Amino acid sequence: MRFTEHELTVALTGAAKTVVAANRKVRKGGKDIDTVWNEMDRHQRYKVLDALGDQILPVLVALPDVEVEPGTRPSYTNSQVTETITGLVGDELGKLRRAVVIKARTSLVQTALASVPPRLDPDALINASGEPT
Structure with missing residues (x-):
């Protein structure tokens, strides 16, 4: 599946908000993450997005193509994401560190995927006169 620029941006932002929400000060503050x-x-937002972008975006681009129905x-699956990440991580890390990186990135990528908005129907974007809306 090819993600659009908007989908990648929303996915990365969703993962970034989850990381920020995990911060102890944010949790204790009781404020809504938005x-x-x-x-x-x-x-501040750039620093979080930049740090996560190197971890998430290559994985999203490398995921296998799947058909996505409109809406x-x-x-x-976790195994598809883990397999993709395993191929990207490389062998320069130690065994334990590599396992931790793979598990953490799998969680981040699944969070990012959950933030992707539903796919729009391309036919619904054309008005009655046949012109794009």
Whole structure:
């Protein structure tokens, strides 16, 4: 499946919000993650997105192609995601560190995939006169 730029951006942002929400200060503050995200300045958001982009985007691009029906999200099994990540991680890490990286990235990528908006029907984007809306 080829993700659009918008889908990749939304996926990365969803994963970033989850990472920020896991921060102890954010959890103890009791604020909604969207409020916390909006209160962050652009540089703070950039740092989080940049750190996660190197981990998530290559995996999303390397995932196998699947058919996605309009109105649904792309879904992959943990084994498909893990297999893709395993191929990308390489062998330079130690056995334990490699296992931890694969498990953590699998979780991040699944979170990102859950944030992807449902696929739109391309035929619904054309109005009655045959022109794109």
